[in-house]
Every structure is written in C-alpha cells, then in structure tokens.
Amino acid sequence: MAEEFVSGLCERIRARAASGGGLRIRGGGTKDFYGGDFYGGATGAAEVLDMAGWTGIVAYEPRELVLTVRAGTPLGEVEAALAAERQMLPFEPPHFAPAAGPPPNASVGDATIGGTVATGLSGPRRPYAGAVRDFVLGTRIVNGKGEALAFGGRVIKNVAGYDVSRLMAGALGTLGVLTEISFKVLPLPAAETTLAFALSQAEAIDAANRWAGQPLPLSACAWHEGILRVRLSGAPPAVDAAKAKLGGDEDAAGERFWPDLRDQRLDFFAGESPLWRLAVPQTAAPLMPGHPQLLDWGGGVRWLRGPVDAFTVRSTVERVGGHATLFRGGDKSVGVFHPLPPALMKIHRRLKAAFDPAGILNPGRMYDF
Amino acid sequence: MGAVALEAGSRARALAALRAVRPPLAIVADDEGLKPFETDAFIAHRETPMLAVLPETQAQVREIVLACRRLGVPVVSRGAGTGISGGAIPRSDGVLLVLTRMRRIVELDTRARVAHVEPGVRNLRVSEVAAPAGLFYAPDPSSQSVCSIGGNVAENSGGVHCLKYGLTTHNLLAVRAVDGDGDVIDTGSLALDAPGYDLLALVTGSEGNLGVITRVAVRLLPLPEATQTLLAAFSSVRAAAEAVGEIIGAGIVPAALEMMDRVVIEACERSMALGFPVDAEALLLVEVDGCAEEALAAAGAVRGILERCGAVEVRLAADALERERLWKSRKGAFTALAHILPDFYTIDGTIPRRCLPEILERVYALAAQYGLTVGNVFHAGDGNIHPCIFYDANAPGDLDRAEELGGRILEACVEAGGTITGEHGVGIEKLRQMCVQFSPAELSAFHAVKAAFDPDGILNPGKAVPTLRRCTEFGGLRVEGGRLPRPDIPRF
Numbered sequence: 102m103a104e105e106f107v108s109g110l111c112e113r114i115r116a117r118a119a120s121g122g123g124l125r126i127r128g129g130g131t132k133d134f135y136g137g138d139f140y141g142g143a144t145g146a147a148e149v150l151d152m153a154g155w156t157g158i159v160a161y162e163p164r165e166l167v168l169t170v171r172a173g174t175p176l177g178e179v180e181a182a183l184a185a186e187r188q189m190l191p192f193e194p195p196h197f198a199p200a201a202g203p204p205p206n207a208s209v210g211d212a213t214i215g216g217t218v219a220t221g222l223s224g225p226r227r228p229y230a231g232a233v234r235d236f237v238l239g240t241r242i243v244n245g246k247g248e249a250l251a252f253g254g255r256v257i258k259n260v261a262g263y264d265v266s267r268l269m270a271g272a273l274g275t276l277g278v279l280t281e282i283s284f285k286v287l288p289l290p291a292a293e294t295t296l297a298f299a300l301s302q303a304e305a306i307d308a309a310n311r312w313a314g315q316p317l318p319l320s321a322c323a324w325h326e327g328i329l330r331v332r333l334s335g336a337p338p339a340v341d342a343a344k345a346k347l348g349g350d351e352d353a354a355g356e357r358f359w360p361d362l363r364d365q366r367l368d369f370f371a372g373e374s375p376l377w378r379l380a381v382p383q384t385a386a387p388l389m390p391g392h393p394q395l396l397d398w399g400g401g402v403r404w405l406r407g408p409v410d411a412f413t414v415r416s417t418v419e420r421v422g423g424h425a426t427l428f429r430g431g432d433k434s435v436g437v438f439h440p441l442p443p444a445l446m447k448i449h450r451r452l453k454a455a456f457d458p459a460g461i462l463n464p465g466r467m468y469d470f
Numbered sequence: 471m472g473a474v475a476l477e478a479g480s481r482a483r484a485l486a487a488l489r490a491v492r493p494p495l496a497i498v499a500d501d502e503g504l505k506p507f508e509t510d511a512f513i514a515h516r517e518t519p520m521l522a523v524l525p526e527t528q529a530q531v532r533e534i535v536l537a538c539r540r541l542g543v544p545v546v547s548r549g550a551g552t553g554i555s556g557g558a559i560p561r562s563d564g565v566l567l568v569l570t571r572m573r574r575i576v577e578l579d580t581r582a583r584v585a586h587v588e589p590g591v592r593n594l595r596v597s598e599v600a601a602p603a604g605l606f607y608a609p610d611p612s613s614q615s616v617c618s619i620g621g622n623v624a625e626n627s628g629g630v631h632c633l634k635y636g637l638t639t640h641n642l643l644a645v646r647a648v649d650g651d652g653d654v655i656d657t658g659s660l661a662l663d664a665p666g667y668d669l670l671a672l673v674t675g676s677e678g679n680l681g682v683i684t685r686v687a688v689r690l691l692p693l694p695e696a697t698q699t700l701l702a703a704f705s706s707v708r709a710a711a712e713a714v715g716e717i718i719g720a721g722i723v724p725a726a727l728e729m730m731d732r733v734v735i736e737a738c739e740r741s742m743a744l745g746f747p748v749d750a751e752a753l754l755l756v757e758v759d760g761c762a763e764e765a766l767a768a769a770g771a772v773r774g775i776l777e778r779c780g781a782v783e784v785r786l787a788a789d790a791l792e793r794e795r796l797w798k799s800r801k802g803a804f805t806a807l808a809h810i811l812p813d814f815y816t817i818d819g820t821i822p823r824r825c826l827p828e829i830l831e832r833v834y835a836l837a838a839q840y841g842l843t844v845g846n847v848f849h850a851g852d853g854n855i856h857p858c859i860f861y862d863a864n865a866p867g868d869l870d871r872a873e874e875l876g877g878r879i880l881e882a883c884v885e886a887g888g889t890i891t892g893e894h895g896v897g898i899e900k901l902r903q904m905c906v907q908f909s910p911a912e913l914s915a916f917h918a919v920k921a922a923f924d925p926d927g928i929l930n931p932g933k934a935v936p937t938l939r940r941c942t943e944f945g946g947l948r949v950e951g952g953r954l955p956r957p958d959i960p961r962f
Contacts, residue, residue, distance in 0.1 A: 162822070164715045164719040227662060231640060232662065234668055256820040256821065256822060256852075256888050258889075258893055259892060260625065260891050260894070260896075262907075262912070263675070264672060265919065267671035268667055268671055270668060270671075289721075291721070314581070314583055316692040316694050317692075336768065339761045342763060343761070383662075384581055401661060401662045423660070424659065424665045438665045441666050445656070447653070448655065448922050451921065455918030455919070456915070456918070
C-alpha cells in the first residue's frame with residue numbers, strides 16, 4: 102500500500118510538472134494562514150495536494166527513542182502514542198487546531214506531522230530541548246520531478262550524505278512533498294512546575310539569560326504584561342531543587358498557560374491585528390517599545406501586535422542579528438519572511454531549481470519561487 | 471611528457487595567483503614542506519598536494535577560493551587533520567587550504583552562552599575558556615584535545631556524550647563560510663533560527679564540499695552540577711546490550727553509555743590493570759548527570775537495572791578521581807589496542823540499538839572469515855559501533871583485506887536499517903558504501919546540493935559523495951563478490 106500511494110504521488114507530481122500547474126500541499130490545514138500567498142504556478146491553475154489521508158505510525162520503538170510516521174498522521178495521534186510510553190516530541194510543536202464548529206472550521210482538522218515539519222515551528226520548550234530540525238532523523242520525500250527519495254535514517258547518528266532531511270524542516274514543502282518522517286523522541290519529564298515572577302521586560306530578559314547559564318531544568322521561559330513565567334521539567338529532585346533556588350510563586354495556571362501560548366490561544370493573540378514574530382538573540386534588549394509584546398523562548402522570540410511598518414521592524418531586528426516574520430494577518434505583499442542577502446538567495450534559487458525545476462511545489466509560499 | 475609539462479604549468483600559474491593574495495599569504499611549495507600534509511588520520515592513503523596555503527584571515531580565504539576558481543584548481547580544506555575517513559587528503563592537482571592559523575577565539579559571550587571562534591580553534595580549548603563561567607561546549611570527539619572546530623563542523627563530529635547532548639549540528643548557532651563562488655555566506659543566525667532554508671544543516675557535515683568555514687558560533691551549555699559514573703562487567707555482549715535498552719526504556723537518558731568487548735577489555739587489562747573479571751565479555755560505562763540529587767537518584771536506578779540484567783560486577787565512582795579511572799579504560803582503549811597490533815582500522819557504522827547483539831555476532835563471524843582480529847569499543851547508547859580491525863601494515867595484502875572486511879561490516883549495518891557512518895564521515899573511505907546506502911536519484915540530489923554552493927565543483931571534489939559513474943564501477947565489483955545490496959530492505 103505504501104508503495105502504491107507513493108508511486109501514485111510520484112505520477113501525479115510528474116504530470117503537474119509537465120503541465121506546469123502549482124500544487125498546494127496541505128495536511129490538516131491548521132497553518133493555511135502561514136507563509137506567502139500561494140500562486141498557481143506557471144499556468145496559474147492551482148490544485149490542492151491533500152496529504153491528510155496518508156496516515157499511520159510506521160515504526161515506534163520506545164527503547165530506541167525513534168518514531169517513524171507518515172506525513173498525514175494527526176499530531177495529536179502521534180503525541181498520544183508517545184504519551185502512552187511516557188515519551189514526547191521534545192520540540193513541543195503547535196497544533197493551531199481550531200475549536201470544532203461550522204465552516205470554515207469544519208474543513209480544518211488537527212495539525213499533521215508533515216505540516217509540523219514543513220513549517221518548522223517549535224513551541225516553548227525549543228531553547229532548552231531543541232527545534233523540529235534537531236529531532237528529525239530522516240525524511241522520505243517526493244521531489245518536484247516526481248522522484249521518491251530517502252534521506253537520513255532511523256538511527257540517532259548519521260552523517261552519510263548531506264543533511265537533506267533536516268533541510269526539509271521549515272522548507273514549507275517547496276523542495277519536496279514529505280511522505281514519511283523519522284524522529285528522535287525523549288522521555289516525558291517526571292515532574293513539571295511553573296513559577297511566576299513580577300518583572301519588567303528588561304529584568305525578565307536578564308533573568309532568563311542568567312538562569313539559562315546555570316544547570317537548572319528549564320523547559321520554558323515567557324514574559325507578558327509584567328510576569329515572567331518559568332517552567333521547570335525533569336526528575337523530581339531536580340525540579341524541587343530548582344524551585345527552592347529560584348523562589349518566585351508557583352503558578353497553578355501554568356499547566357494551561359504553556360499549551361495556550363504554544364497554540365496562540367492567549368488573549369494576546371486574539372483579534373485581527375497583524376502578528377509579527379521577531380526572532381532575535383535571547384539577550385537582545387527590549388525592542389520597539391510601545392507595541393504590545395509577548396516574549397517566548399527565554400527572550401529569543403518577541404511576538405508583536407499591530408500594524409507596524411515592515412521596514413522598521415526588519416531593520417530593528419537586523420541590527421541585533423535577528424529576523425522578522427509577518428506571522429499572521431497584515432499585508433503579505435511586504436514579504437512574509439525576512440529578505441535574504443543575495444549570496445544566500447542565490448543558493449536558495451539553485452536548490453529550488455534542482456529539487457523542483459518546474460516550480461510546482463507550493464509556489465510563493467516561502468519566497469518568490 | 472605533455473602531462474608533466476601541463477602540471478608544471480598549472481602549478482606555476484596557481485603559485486603566481488596565490489602570491490598575489492594580499493596581505494601576503496604563507497605558501498608551502500617545496501616537497502619537504504608539503505610532506506606533513508600528505509594525509510589526515512586516515513593514514514592508509516596519502517597524496518602530495520600541488521601547494522599548501524595557510525591563511526590567517528577570511529579575506530585571504532576568499533581570495534584563495536576566487537583564484538582557484540578562476541584557474542579551475544581544486545581546493546581541499548584541512549584543519550588539524552584528525553579526520554579518519556580521508557576527507558582532508560589532498561589532491562596532487564589541488565591546493566590544500568590549511569586553516570590552523572585561523573585560531574582566534576573572537577568573542578566569548580558568557581551571558582548569551584555563545585563562543586565565536588575561528589575554524590582552527592581546538593575543540594577542547596572552547597570548553598577550557600568557557601569553564602570559568604560554568605559553561606562548556608558539549609560535542610567531545612575522542613580527538614578533542616587536538617581536533618579543530620572547523621573540522622568538527624565539516625564532519626558533524628560526535629563524541630561520547632551525543633545521546634544527551636547531540637552532535638555538532640545540535641550545538642551550533644551560526645557558521646560563516648566562503649562558498650565555491652567565493653561569496654561569504656552566513657548560515658544560521660544568533661537568533662534560535664534563521665529565515666529560509668536551513669543551510670546551516672547542509673553545511674554541517676558537508677566535509678568541505680559546500681564552503682570553506684571561516685567563523686563558527688557555538689552554543690555553550692551550563693556545566694552539570696554533578697556527574698555519576700558506573701562501570702559494569704557482563705558475561706555476555708547480549709546481556710550488556712539488553713541493559714542498554716532497559717536503561718533507556720526506564721526513561722533515563724544517560725550522558726554517556728559506552729561498551730567495550732572482550733578483546734578491548736583484555737587489551738586494557740594488559741596495559742592498565744584495572745582489575746576487572748578476566749572472563750567479562752563486555753563492559754558498560756554509564757554516566758548520568760544533573761543536579762546532585764538527580765544524578766545520585768539516576769545512578770541508583772541504573773545500578774539496579776545493571777544488576778537485574780546480570781552484571782557480574784558494578785562499580786560506582788565515589789569521586790572525580792575514581793571517575794577518571796573508570797573512563798581510563800574507554801579513553802585509553804585505542805592506545806591499549808595498539809599494543810595488540812600496531813595497525814588498526816576503525817569502522818564507524820550506526821544501527822538501531824536493538825540490533826546490537828546480532829550485528830556484533832556478525833562482525834565476529836566476518837572477522838573470523840577474513841582471519842583478522844576485531845575489537846569493539848563504541849557508543850552503545852547511540853547504536854554507533856566502532857569495530858577496530860587489526861592488521862599488519864608490513865604483511866602484503868593485510869590492509870586490503872582489513873578494508874574489505876570494514877566494507878562488509880558497513881554493508882551489514884545498512885542491511886540492519888542503519889548507516890555507513892555515524893560520526894566519522896564518508897571522505898574517500900566510504901564512497902563505495904554510499905552507493906549501497908543511496909539510490910542514483912538520491913546521489914543526484916546530493917550533487918545538486920553541492921552545485922548550489924559550488925557550481926564549478928572546486929571544493930574538495932571527489933570526496934563525501936561518489937559520482938554515479940563510480941557507483942556503476944563499484945556495482946560491477948559488487949556483483950562479482952556476490953554481495954548485491956538487498957533491494958527489498960527499506961533504505962531509511
């Protein structure tokens with residue numbers, strides 16, 4: 102069955118490549134909002150390539166810490182299978198699943214694992230555990246020429262060939278359609294607690310960086326409206342010792358706060374006003390004062406709301422060595438992703454031309470290719 | 471005659487172009503001076519480079535690449551030369567770009583936990599300068615006291631603490647390199663991600679094929695508060711392998727989980743007299759870290775598992791000194807092995823951990839078939855095996871047989887669902903096995919990746935990824951040996 106599905110996919114992609122029409126790769130549709138405006142490709146005739154039906158856990162060996170799963174498998178299903186063995190995807194990916202309800206929600210399911218890897222989005226645990234790309238061990242893809250390819254593997258260490266499987270994380274499907282992904286997974290922490298501290302933004306950035314330089318079981322660090330929340334995860338004695346050391350107040354609502362932050366359900370994220378994601382060095386001083394902000398990743402991500410000038414945002418983050426994404430809403434014609442310097446754009450175009458010469462895979466979703 | 475004249479001509483042209491580099495560049499052009507650069511740590515093969523250059527700045531590196539590109543002369547980058555897959559072996563028609571003089575620690579930002587270093591900085595040096603701030607650089611290949619960061623990035627080096635702390639690729643923020651066009655590219659960023667494709671992932675482990683690395687921003691981690699080390703002796707490899715699975719199955723992620731087999735134990739016993747039961751078939755070295763209470767609790771749990779899995783003896787290091795003694799067997803293993811036979815060849819395959827007992831049995835069977843001795847000392851937690859094949863360099867044909875046996879072992883790793891290299895790289899050593907692990911379309915994708923960074927193919931050509939033509943030639947050989955790769959096995 103696997104071979105039939107993949108060979109069918111190859112054929113379909115070959116046919117599209119010949120006709121020149123774009124394919125919009127889609128899983129659960131939870132991140133339809135993310136990325137540049139899709140355009141139809143050379144012929145302008147767009148077509149959705151629905152991967153949500155390609156589901157199933159191919160292999161899961163808890164003692165290997167390795168999981169292999171088909172791209173259309175719902176993220177919730179993957180997490181449940183892992184949780185049953187007291188393990189997890191350490192990068193805490195967002196689901197962005199809407200509440201059940203009438204259309205358009207009805208057409209949107211749970212996030213899929215393929216979309217999770219393609220968008221390369223990681224949650225609050227990222228600075229302390231690693232990002233999606235850090236846990237991708239191998240991928241199977243079909244490139245824009247309709248060739249089924251496998252990179253990486255199902256083992257924890259593998260340096261044979263260029264690391265094309267990690268390249269797929271965050272490539273937004275523009276280099277290939279993901280069909281199967283292998284991950285390194287980790288045990289769930291035995292204990293977890295959240296502490297809250299009343300601090301200014303500058304004080305919070307300072308504390309988050311100071312603590313990250315100490316052997317503490319940090320697993321998340323976020324600041325909003327004068328409160329720095331710190332999540333501790335690990336062996337019970339480690340969490341207890343850290344709690345005693347850091348002080349602060351235990352935040353009973355912490356258990357709900359982190360998933361709500363991850364899935365952008367906090368009030369800060371509500372409404373139609375544009376949402377910018379500023380990825381900066383964790384130590385960067387407070388940026389763009391006067392705009393509503395929420396800090397995640399121990400200062401490494403600054404979420405910003407409001408109709409701000411794209412040029413201003415981008416030059417501000419560039420000065421501190423970061424980059425800015427127009428994450429939701431706003432005018433996408435300014436470019437959703439941070440513009441690349443010419444030497445890097447040159448390599449991007451060459452990679453795209455090699456993996457998808459007809460330019461049919463998610464055209465426009467990342468840059469103008 | 472004509473070929474010799476052509477070579478002399480291209481050498482003179484390259485020399486003239488490199489002498490024009492400003493500020494002036496250290497150039498080695500005489501045979502005597504080039505001798506030390508003939509090989510890296512894959513000493514079975516050597517080649518004299520046409521010329522060697524030792525730049526001190528990125529601007530010089532860029533000019534070297536531009537000059538070589540103009541002349542169509544291959545460039546092979548080299549750091550400390552500790553690689554054991556031949557990635558830095560020079561070409562007789564190429565320039566060897568030696569980066570050991572670019573060894574400044576440009577900035578140590580303890581607040582941001584980042585060290586900005588030039589490629590020639592030694593791996594261990596980074597941890598040494600970071601230690602006063604309570605920080606360290608996690609990847610620790612066994613050559614860490616001499617190997618350089620640039621080489622670590624090029625090879626995506628591992629070490630003994632990968633299971634918990636990851637490989638080089640997990641411990642980098644940004645890498646600056648000069649690509650094959652002579653453009654300076656910044657991959658990654660000082661933020662926790664970068665826009666566009668993850669070019670940092672591609673450059674890491676690219677074996678000098680995608681760019682010449684000129685600057686690396688490495689992530690520093692807090693030194694763990696406490697470390698506990700245990701050494702357990704088992705009367706069978708299978709029991710030791712079972713214990714490895716049990717420890718991880720119990721939700722413990724040890725900082726290190728290393729195994730040594732009987733050949734290695736006996737060699738260590740002979741040279742270090744550690745006093746282990748001589749009938750032990752396998753030793754397991756387990757290290758757990760964290761806060762004091764956490765490490766102690768984990769060590770207790772690990773001890774219970776080791777005993778339940780039939781360990782005949784378990785030692786827990788009482789202090790740092792004893793911990794060092796327990797590590798002595800692992801770290802001194804290769805030196806101890808050299809006493810058996812002076813020449814050995816280390817293999818680097820990775821397999822799903824559950825296949826450990828079977829793969830080791832297969833290794834012993836193959837070794838017997840080839841009439842060679844093999845010792846195993848390896849990263850059991852990662853499923854990364856390092857069989858050491860002993861041979862006598864003075865015995866005609868011995869090295870060839872050792873290399874052939876190595877190739878068979880790697881092919882067995884691929885059959886078990888693993889890979890031909892866990893951390894040492896492909897270089898020239900495993901080109902042939904690349905044809906076993908990857909399809910022609912996948913190899914073509916690798917060539918396309920290379921062309922995206924280096925369209926003229928001047929950076930370390932012929933290493934890391936075989937040409938399809940070479941695979942066809944190898945394929946012919948493979949059929950002859952009756953060892954066609956099984957097409958029914960998923961090559962994942």
